[in-house]
Amino acid sequence: DTEVTQTPKHLVMGMTNKKSLKCEQHMGHRAMYWYKQKAKKPPELMFVYSYEKLSINESVPSRFSPECPNSSLLNLHLHALQPEDSALYLCASSPPGGNQPQHFGDGTRLSIL
């Protein structure tokens, strides 16, 4: 069982749609992350939130918009995505600070038509 819950598990959307990915954790972690993972590749960091504030944006296109409403929730708002954005989107959490193990959710498998 994963302690980081992501919804939905699968999402198919058109290029003009707006959708959101959700992530929730109840481990008291104050750092949360979004990663993008393409097939047969390692996870690529997109965003880091620390104490509900955005601390890292890895030059992600503005069609991806993260939000951290509280210490347990992390959202990723999607708008006008491109076919190359099809991937597995992973959320992770950890205690704050560097050098901490990260706990990953099962991910949302996103397909852009």
Added chain:
Amino acid sequence: GQQVMQIPQYQHVQEGEDFTTYCNSSTTLSNIQWYKQRPGGHPVFLIQLVKSGEVKKQKRLTFQFGEAKKNSSLHITATQTTDVGTYFCALATGGNTGKLIFGQGTTLQVKP
């Protein structure tokens, strides 16, 4: 920026054989983490190494951190079909960012 190279990319073994994956960096690493991702699954944290020359064991898995802190290895003794998956090393870049840089991963297939 810092990079970590991981080899081999793929490894096919017969059940019962040993398996090793290696991570190498051109710069000194502050620490290294290892994750396992089963097919269709998500990365799961295995271990973190921080000390020069450190060796840690988890049942059939042995993790090593090089003396110069520029390389690390994961060795599995007597593989089982449950060991199938992709093993990633990941460098925590330090500071307070929590940023991880993943190696390319080694995908292990085990033939029963």
